[in-house]
Amino acid sequence: MANLKNVTKKTKAQEMGMHSEVLTGRTQQKFFNPDEAENFYYFGTYDVDFNKRTDLDVKDMTAAEANKKIDNLMSEGYGTIVIKNPQGKHSLGVGILNKLNLIFEGSLGYFGIGSSDGPVVRINGRVGWSCAENLMAGKVVIEKNAGSCFGAAIRGGDLICKGSVGARTGIDMKGGTIIIGGDAGAFTGFMMQRGRIIILGDVGINLGDSMYDGTIFIGGKIGSYGSDAVPSDLTKSDQEWLRRKLKVAEIGENFDVSKMTKVVAGKKLWNYDNLEPTEKKGAI
Amino acid sequence: MCGIAGLIHRNKSSNVGFELQGMLQALKHRGEDSTGYALYGDTDGKNFIARIKIGENVGEGSSSVAEDVSVYDQRKKEVDACIKELGAKIVKEERILPYSLRYEIEYNKKDLLEFSQRIESIPGVEILSMGKSLEVIKDLGNAKMVCDRYNLDKLVGTHAIGHARMATESGVDIKSAHPFWGYPFSDVSVVHNGQLTNYWNNRRALENKGMRFMSECDSELIAVYLAEKMRSGATLEEGMKESLSGLDGVFTYFVATKNSLGMAKDTMAAKPLVLYESDDLVAMGSEEIAIRSVLPQEIDTYDPFDGEVKVWQI
Numbered sequence: 001m002a003n004l005k006n007v008t009k010k011t012k013a014q015e016m017g018m019h020s021e022v023l024t025g026r027t028q029q030k031f032f033n034p035d036e037a038e039n040f041y042y043f044g045t046y047d048v049d050f051n052k053r054t055d056l057d058v059k060d061m062t063a064a065e066a067n068k069k070i071d072n073l074m075s076e077g078y079g080t081i082v083i084k085n086p087q088g089k090h091s092l093g094v095g096i097l098n099k100l101n102l103i104f105e106g107s108l109g110y111f112g113i114g115s116s117d118g119p120v121v122r123i124n125g126r127v128g129w130s131c132a133e134n135l136m137a138g139k140v141v142i143e144k145n146a147g148s149c150f151g152a153a154i155r156g157g158d159l160i161c162k163g164s165v166g167a168r169t170g171i172d173m174k175g176g177t178i179i180i181g182g183d184a185g186a187f188t189g190f191m192m193q194r195g196r197i198i199i200l201g202d203v204g205i206n207l208g209d210s211m212y213d214g215t216i217f218i219g220g221k222i223g224s225y226g227s228d229a230v231p232s233d234l235t236k237s238d239q240e241w242l243r244r245k246l247k248v249a250e251i252g253e254n255f256d257v258s259k260m261t262k263v264v265a266g267k268k269l270w271n272y273d274n275l276e277p278t279e280k281k282g283a284i
Numbered sequence: 285m286c287g288i289a290g291l292i293h294r295n296k297s298s299n300v301g302f303e304l305q306g307m308l309q310a311l312k313h314r315g316e317d318s319t320g321y322a323l324y325g326d327t328d329g330k331n332f333i334a335r336i337k338i339g340e341n342v343g344e345g346s347s348s349v350a351e352d353v354s355v356y357d358q359r360k361k362e363v364d365a366c367i368k369e370l371g372a373k374i375v376k377e378e379r380i381l382p383y384s385l386r387y388e389i390e391y392n393k394k395d396l397l398e399f400s401q402r403i404e405s406i407p408g409v410e411i412l413s414m415g416k417s418l419e420v421i422k423d424l425g426n427a428k429m430v431c432d433r434y435n436l437d438k439l440v441g442t443h444a445i446g447h448a449r450m451a452t453e454s455g456v457d458i459k460s461a462h463p464f465w466g467y468p469f470s471d472v473s474v475v476h477n478g479q480l481t482n483y484w485n486n487r488r489a490l491e492n493k494g495m496r497f498m499s500e501c502d503s504e505l506i507a508v509y510l511a512e513k514m515r516s517g518a519t520l521e522e523g524m525k526e527s528l529s530g531l532d533g534v535f536t537y538f539v540a541t542k543n544s545l546g547m548a549k550d551t552m553a554a555k556p557l558v559l560y561e562s563d564d565l566v567a568m569g570s571e572e573i574a575i576r577s578v579l580p581q582e583i584d585t586y587d588p589f590d591g592e593v594k595v596w597q598i
Contacts, residue, residue, distance in 0.1 A: 109571055109572050163586070168553075205590065
């Protein structure tokens, strides 16, 4: 099922240069067919009503207490929860495997919204390191800046930062989309394996270092390319997708996407284990 | 892991001892083997303030060997005699703990090298800091413990940097704790979060140039490295920029002088730093919660980028 060798007609994604690898073996597609999504059920998830709204002041709570309280509120059917006074606490809003509108009125520390699947989160402040790490699905919008390792290892969903982000944005990402309104630091897209990163501003050194696949779009200047990251042609299809995505992301709607630089994997690192060290050096 | 914090008030003084204590205590989960403060207090600028260690804290998980208090007494006598021989005068003295001295010293020479070398030639004695505003206080335990032990929460000044330490590559003792004084420069101090991988190469080169190391803590290298650059005529900021290529490894460090506070981040941006900047105040730390201890209201902060160097004046 997941083997694309026999697929004759290219999908739109393939036309855009994505998902071009030949998949073999058991993949997530086999187990998570979107057509059967209704059949999937996470243990411990709840039916919530988005019109049922409540506030939660976490000023005097630990992260564990706050997260437990969020879980309790979801179990009571609250679909919109507004968190007051997060005050830069770490690990808030983690492990939410539920549809939920979650709004933070303030800033988060490290590991906010980690390992989540499904919520729509809006943070009216900034976030620290490793925001939304391992995000599976959903949408996370940060109104201000973000720290390093933004969207580390995400598998899906949209992760949007309207300000600037630190180093190693999208490190090891395996899917989903990261959109940055400002600048990004060094090693953006480091070892990314799939998914897309859009940076409207400048980006630091070693962009896309050792990326295995995936696509990065840069609106500003590039500090330097990392190993095996190469520029590629920006197609009309890319531009259409960028315009649509930026509009949905409420960011850079009028940005001139035609001047963006597209960066992909040179794929010379692929199967590197088959190369002798000297050959490997030559390949890179 | 370690945590660092710093703040500088512009155009006014504040209770920086209390503020830094709050910032460092918020970072105590990053390490509480030892905590250190470099506080820049309001003084008349006439005399030097020397913080002198005549022994180690041997409690609280220390890796130091216990010594009898009489040994400390003997060292104090030798320090006092040496100061007199150097032509300096102790104007005020406090023995806060058996192993810790705070002296106000009248000393008219600008070069502190000879003074420091003579005092530190006494075995077991180390000058933690010497300056007309700077006071380095460091000891084992978390920020609150050290602050209470040395009564730091009343200290008023313009700026301060501090360090909450998880000991990794050197012992749990005061000599390996941060901040490090930029020996022999008056009023220069450094804190660091990270690891330096070319420590020994740099140390050997700097020792050949006559610089002194008191510990085997890699972070001390930054203070000595910057001190040597300044001795060679570079400004603080120039020295910091050179350090980005001269120091190998991962680091975020703060350096402070009598009138300024600076930060530098390595070219891989491997170590965290969150920064808040306004016209009146700059506050920065390894995590936002450190800044929140002095600014609980909603504020705009950001992470400096790789290879960034910034210096602020009071």
